Amino acid sequence: GMGAHFRMRIFTSLFLxxxxxxxxxxxxxxxxRGGQSLFNSLWGENGQRTIWVFGNEGQGVSxxxxxxxxxxxIIPLNxxxxxxxxxxxxxxxxxxxxxxxxx
Structure with a gap:
């Protein structure tokens, strides 16, 4: 990420x-597996701070x-x-x- 990770708060070995x-x-x-559209749903308004969770490619998140x-x-795909x-x-x-x- 061209050094962007040095400006992020990265947590490891913690519970969500x-x-x-x-x-x-x-x-x-x-x-x-499902959810609201990434592009059409409301989230992150007014600079709201977020935590992103991405699961593994085989099973996703728990x-x-x-x-x-x-x-x-969900990212809508063709x-x-x-x-x-x-x-x-x-x-x-x-x-x-x-x-x-x-x-």
């Missing part, structure tokens, strides 16, 4: 519940994580496209967040 409590941010989960999330989002890998999905989601902040 603890991160939410510490940051008071809204938790968004990217979930290929049910416990889904229960803790504030919004479950029916001929099976899925995106997690790196590409994260790119799309973070770009959309940036686009909304600059709008």
């Amino acid at each position: 519940e603890d991160i939410k409590e510490q940051t008071k941010n809204v938790c968004l989960v990217a979930d290929a 049910e416990d994580t889904l229960k803790l999330s504030d919004k479950r989002l 029916p001929a496209v099976e899925s995106l890998n997690v790196a590409m999905a994260a790119t799309v989601c973070l770009f959309e967040q940036r686009r909304r902040r600059e709008a």
